[in-house]
Amino acid sequence: MSADLELVRRGHPATTTVVTTRPGRRLSASVARRVAKSIPVSSRTARAWRWQTYADWCTQAGFVTDEPGAVPSFLAHLADRGHPVGTLRAFAGTLRAMLALDQAPLDAEDLKYCERVIVGRAQEIADDPTAKPGPLQADPVTPEDLRAMVRALPATARGIRDRALLLLDWWMAGRCSEPAALNLQDVVITTAGQEDWLCQVCGLGAPSEAVVLTRPGGRLVTSAVLHPRCAELALAVCPALAEKVVRATVPAAELLADGLPLSSAPKGVDRRHWQLTTKALTSATPLPPRQPGHQLPGHSPRDARPVDRPRPARLPTTAWRS
Known part of the structure; x- marks a missing residue:
């Protein structure tokens, strides 16, 4: 070029x-x-990645990129590793076009070998469609991996968005494209979590006296309750809770919603702006400031789980349309 x-x-x-x-x-x-x-940037990036993958394999296998027999041998290598037919065809098309641009087009014999490898792989899949993929399967993301990725994101609007998508994708075990395709029209804010007294972290029913996290003035950080260990988990990993926070264990009677008693609020109404009563605020425990995203001493977030037996309840406060 x-x-x-x-x-x-x-x-x-x-x-x-x-x-x-x-x-x-x-x-x-x-x-x-x-x-x-x-040419879309994604297509150009995919082609460059396929060529680089092929070039790296040629170096390891002792082939030259434009050597006769190199491309069908590389496709056979992908087939041996369990790649599907679509992947083999994508690599074959990219490599054929790139080699043609470099004045080293695949000859008829190599094209025949490539097609035979692809057909053979299709027959293997047809003979045993339940066979699981081989080494191409990506390693699962552990909670430690997820925590490291979330902490690496910047505290910007884009970083907060990416953090939410990462957590959502991990929770729903979805493909990368599924949370990325969501928009505001897919979100329905419900009052089920408030009405059913659900824990904001795990989505299960909370005990009659549940944990709430507030600012020093009594205003709740979020209008929801928590299990004791779920509160520890939130404090350990959530950067928004790194500032001054007050912890209290209260029943619904000690909470106000928009200035009115929470217990008397009508059903189906979004009751925002929760606040502790003056009585509950005097018995609350102020927590010292901490570094965002760091564990509390002697506590592992992986051990966080509801300690009280949850009652059956709907999950969670946010519902997604299919």
Whole structure:
């Protein structure tokens, strides 16, 4: 690829009005720029990754990237590792196009071998469709991995968004595309968690006297209750609780919602702005400030679980439309 064409591909102005492609074709810089913009960044990234994967394998296996037999051998390697037919075809198409651009197109014999490898892999899947994938299966994300990823995100609007998506994806065991495809229209705020006295962390029923976390003035951090150990977990990993927080264990009668007693609020109404009564606030325990996202001494967040027997209840305070 010429230097000018590479500049155009990266979005920079070319130094000349004519660029030369790898096969030697001369094009105006305008044509090259429009062609480059027509290819999605995700497609370009995927092609570059496939070529780099192939090049790394060639180095390990002792092949040259444009050597006859290298591409079908690489596809057989992917098939041996349990990759599906779609992956093999994607690699074959990318490698065939890239080699053609480098003036080293696959010959008829290599194309035949590639097709035979793909057909053979399809027959293996048809013979045993229940077979689990091999080493290509990604390792599961442990709670420690998730905690490290969440702590690495910045405290910006984008970082908070990514943190919420990571936690949601891990909780629902979904594909990467599923939480990323959600938008505000998919969220329905319900009052089930408040009406059924559910723990905000685990979503299970809380005891009659549950833990709440408030600011020094009595205003609750969130309008929800917690199990004792779930409160410890929240304090250990939530950066929003790193400031001054007061902990109290109260029944519903000691809570106000929008200035009115929580117990007398009507059903189905979003009761926001919870606050402790003056009596409950005097018996609350102020907690010292702590570093955000750090564990409390002598406590492991993995051990956090409801200590009281939960009563059957709906999960959780936020419902997702299918």
